[in-house]
Amino acid sequence: MIPLSDFVLLIRSAVPRFQRNPPNAQQESCILHSSDVPLMIVAGPGSGKTTVLVMRALRLVFVEGWMPEQIVITTFTRKAADELRARLIEWGLRIKDHLRENPPLPTTAGFGSWIDSIDINRFVTGTLDSICEELLTTHRDPTDPAPVLVEGFVGNGILVRHALFPNQVHNNPALDAYLAGFSFSGTAPANFGEKIGICRTFLDRFVHDLIDLNNYQGTGNHREARQCLAECSASYRQFMAAGYRMDFALLEETFLQRLQQRRLQRFTNNIRALLVDEYQDTNPLQEQIYFTILQQTNASLTIVGDDDQSLYRFRGATVELFRDFQQRLIQHVPNRPQLHLEYLIDNYRSTPPIVAFFNSFIQNDDSFQSARVQPPKPQIVAQRQGNGVPVLGMFRRNINDLARDLTNFLWDVFRGPGRVINTGREPVTLIRDQNGGDFGDAVLLSHTVNEFAAQFGEQSPRERLPRLLRTSLAQLQPSIDVFNPRGRLIRDIPVVQQLLGSILNCIDGNGALQGTILLRSEPQRYLNIWRQEANRFAATNPPPSNPHTLMDFVHAWQNRTPQVINMQWPSEWPLLELCFKLISWIPMLRDDPEGQVYLEAVSRAIAQAATFSPYRSNIIRGHNQHEDNSVKAAIRDILAPIAEATVDVDEAIMPNIPRSRFPIMTIHQAKGLEFPIVIVDVASDYTRNHPKNRFRRFPDGPSSVQNMEDDLAPFCQIGPLRQTRTGLQRSFDDLIRLYYVAYSRPESVLMLVGVDPCLRYQTTIRHVATGWKSDGAWSWKTPVAGRAPALVNNHPLLLI
């Protein structure tokens, strides 16, 4: 083993990046901190927390002599988990190689074989869900089947069929009245889809928040509605349990139960260390899992997080668990040495003006300060050199002007001669990196990436900034594509409609079977739109037309007549195969990065249906009743869920997006990422102080998420802790954290964009992102004598 005092020297010699940039003093303290004393690291953005966590895990291997398989490291997203694993493997292998070539002197017997015995691949890392799934599979009793993890849309299908309908949810005015408190509009759910969404959130919350359901259904107002929801939860669980099916919440719950029953001792007996990244987004159930592991083992504990970057309250994340971690650990795991706290505040990502901007942003609202870890972490300190560019702002009279000017800006930077910024001192030219810089170095971040605003009545929906940018970038010569696969629902994407409509036309040519399935009007309407789009598309005779055209192929399918002479129509035709055959006429789904994301969502829906649908996503031939039923099952279990917009895309399947594309993403998606140029859309939607959009900028009441937390507070242990801040305060806290994450993503350039009414001196459009405080004061504004200026006079932006 390596002496602790040599470890930093070892990593500096073994890993090239640490030769150039050795760990700073705070990072070193975190890496070297005693493995016996629990460690909490409060780490600002870009301060190297992932780097530190990986180095600490490697130190436990090379200094303590623990094996990678004895070390559990969890993080929040799959992307972060991949990044963590990649760094562990790369740096771990380099250290091994270095030690093989340079064993410490005097060399001890067995050193070489010890090094060889370390299998860096065997760290137990991933999201907590993926680790639970793996352990429940590998450490189960011989009589227990492996868990079957169900996708969101499958879970919702089961919820509707086996819980909501049997419990008469569609027909329960008392429930409607209760759910009104948690709907988008504050009135009874507008449609069944919204009702399913709220019920699903409740069922997940019951599990994540460890709700006492007996108490919940027996107390307070809305008793009938609560009883109904508790019964739905019971029916849902019963059905899931019977097939050993689990959604993510049930997976974690089952894992906790197994731990508590001491049925995972092969796992717990082996653990020496537990390291948790992004702890600020932990929920109460996950906290229980961590505490139970600590109660049953002697594992060394390290948690890392940033309370200012907690974003997932709507999924049960409870930042207070991180804020109050010290007391909570003592309470639940009393026999440990007292927690040691370290701060990482040196920022290696962003230029000094950007760091100054997000530092002042997070301190802007006095009311927010008590929601932070106490004492709040010191100001973040920029370590990067400046480039002379202050934080920029592009605000225009209307959204069309904004889209046009933003497009020109991007063009100048990435294809043109650069954009000169007159800073008042030396002008600075913003230009792409000369070594392959491209549009992928910039990103547009927004609270939502929807390309269209919600539709009201028959009017066509308004185009939002992402849509206008897509259009104007496409009009450039040569044209630029965006990457925004979440911008529209897949049911609305023309190529997806061509594919799904062709599938429908193949399996149920005249729609006779579709007509016999009980579907709500919206999915019915979509199935018909898809068919029309597919017919229109087939009529264009898309290539290839050899050996047969798309239309011929569809006809052959409708008649179930093989196109190859002497071939018999198979008795079972997998729908996935039909899907991939049709793609030969729709190459965008195969070749285009957005197309690939859509195709993955469709094929995932088909593959998932194979796990629960009666005909396992096959179309049967030769058994009359089964022939029809297999088609009906495919429509009901695959196509209808897509038509109802319950199948989600997963853009994480794309490891690399072509760098010539301009990415557009939500602030949530950008968590943990960094880009040279970050454009934050703070106000392209806000032309007036409309009450409907206040919750996105300056709430005047708690949102549905906070309302649900408050409603459930009396029935869970975490409730009172959350309620130390009011629902309204928590709504403000969430918005502040959201924009803090956005503002801390850039390396070189941060630009806020929007339409300019919100920057007017006399504006009534208040917005947390533009410096308003929750008490109604605006820090970007100072009083003036005489006539008020047009624009606010104290904003910290260089307007371009």
Ligand SMILES: Nc1ncnc2c1ncn2[C@@H]1O[C@H](COP(=O)(O)OP(=O)(O)OP(=O)(O)O)[C@@H](O)[C@H]1O
């Ligand atoms: N000591 C150091 N010297 C120079 N650069 C460093 C140092 N530590 C980390 N960095 C760099 O800082 C950047 C941020 O590191 P990392 O990705 O580990 O940050 P993070 O704290 O996880 O970020 P966030 O919380 O914002 O997602 C990386 O580019 C990393 O290489």
